[in-house]
Amino acid sequence: MNTNISEQGQKTLDEFKNLKNLPTIPKVVLEVNEMLRNHSGDIVRLTEIVAKDQGLTTKILAIANSPLYGLPRKVSSLEFGIMLLGMGEVSNIVTALSLAQVVKGDAIDGFDYMEFWTHSMIVGSASKDIAKRLGFAEIAGDAFVAGMLHDVGVQLEARYFPEQFKQILALVEEDKMPFYQAELQVLGVTHEDIGHYMITKWNLPANLAEVLGYHHSPSEFDGVNTTLDIVHLADAMTKLFDIGTFAWDTGGEFDESIIPKLNFNDKAEMDEFIEEYFEVFQDTASEMRL
Ligand SMILES: [Fe+2]
Ligand SMILES: [Fe+2]
Numbered sequence: 439m440n441t442n443i444s445e446q447g448q449k450t451l452d453e454f455k456n457l458k459n460l461p462t463i464p465k466v467v468l469e470v471n472e473m474l475r476n477h478s479g480d481i482v483r484l485t486e487i488v489a490k491d492q493g494l495t496t497k498i499l500a501i502a503n504s505p506l507y508g509l510p511r512k513v514s515s516l517e518f519g520i521m522l523l524g525m526g527e528v529s530n531i532v533t534a535l536s537l538a539q540v541v542k543g544d545a546i547d548g549f550d551y552m553e554f555w556t557h558s559m560i561v562g563s564a565s566k567d568i569a570k571r572l573g574f575a576e577i578a579g580d581a582f583v584a585g586m587l588h589d590v591g592v593q594l595e596a597r598y599f600p601e602q603f604k605q606i607l608a609l610v611e612e613d614k615m616p617f618y619q620a621e622l623q624v625l626g627v628t629h630e631d632i633g634h635y636m637i638t639k640w641n642l643p644a645n646l647a648e649v650l651g652y653h654h655s656p657s658e659f660d661g662v663n664t665t666l667d668i669v670h671l672a673d674a675m676t677k678l679f680d681i682g683t684f685a686w687d688t689g690g691e692f693d694e695s696i697i698p699k700l701n702f703n704d705k706a707e708m709d710e711f712i713e714e715y716f717e718v719f720q721d722t723a724s725e726m727r728l
Pocket of ligand 1: 588589629653654687
C-alpha cells in the first residue's frame with residue numbers, strides 16, 4: 439500500500455471519498471449476520487433469506503461444488519448446501535459475494551467480469567484451504583472472505599474512474615507496463631489503497647482492510663496478519679500456475695517474508711506444498727468456465 443501518497447494520489451482518494459454514490463453494505467449481509475446472532479441454527483430462515491436472491495443462490499452452489507472448496511459431496515439444492523456448509527460458512531460466502539456484487543455496477547468496457555470472478559473465487563477458496571492445512575483453521579473463514587475480496591479495489595477503479603481505467607489498461611496492453619505501476623502513474627494510488635478505504639468505510643474488521651491494503655507486499659504491513667500472508671500466497675499461486683490469473687494485476691514480486699510466517703522451514707518446503715494445488719486449481723478453473 440502506498441504510504442507516501444503523492445499529491446495526485448491524494449486527489450484521487452479525496453475524489454473517491456466524496457462520491458455520493460459509493461456502494462453501501464447490502465441488506466442481505468446485515469440480515470444474515472443478524473440472524474446468526476439471534477437465531478443460530480435456524481436453517482429454514484437462512485435459506486429463505488438467501489433464496490430471495492437467485493444470483494446469490496447460483497453462486498453459493500458454484501462455490502460449494504468447486505473442487506477447491508472441498509465439500510465431500512456435490513450439492514444441488516440451497517437447503518442441502520446450507521446444511522452441508524454450516525451456517526457460519528454460508529454467512530462468509532454471502533458476505534463476500536454480496537459485497538462483490540454491490541461493487542459490480544453495470545458492465546464496464548474492457549473489464550472482464552468473468553475473469554475477475556474466477557480469480558476472486560479461486561483465491562478465496564484456496565486461502566481457506568491453505569489456512570486449514572497450515573494449522574490456522576480458526577481463520578479459514580476470514581481467509582475465504584479476504585481472498586474473495588482482495589482485488590475489489592480494481593472493480594471500484596473501473597466503475598468510478600472509467601476514463602482513467604481505460605488509460606491504465608492501455609498502458610498495460612500497449613506499453614506492457616505492469617498494472618500496479620500503471621495505476622500509480624494514472625491515479626497516483628492503486629487498487630490496494632482504494633479497496634482498503636472501502637472496507638474501512640463499510641466498518642468491516644481492520645484485519646480485512648489490511649489484506650486489501652497490503653496483499654501485494656505483506657512485508658510492508660507493520661504487524662501480524664496471517665490472513666494477509668495466506669492471501670498473498672494464494673494470489674501468487676494463480677500467477678505461478680497461470681490458472682485463474684487476473685491478467686491485469688501484474689507487477690508484483692513474491693514476498694518471501696511470508697515463508698517463515700506461514701511455518702514453512704524454507705522455500706523448497708513451500709514450493710512442494712504449492713505443487714500439490716496444481717490439479718485442484720486446474721479442475722476448479724475449468725468448471726468455472728462452463
Ligand atoms: Fe491485487
Ligand atoms: Fe489478485
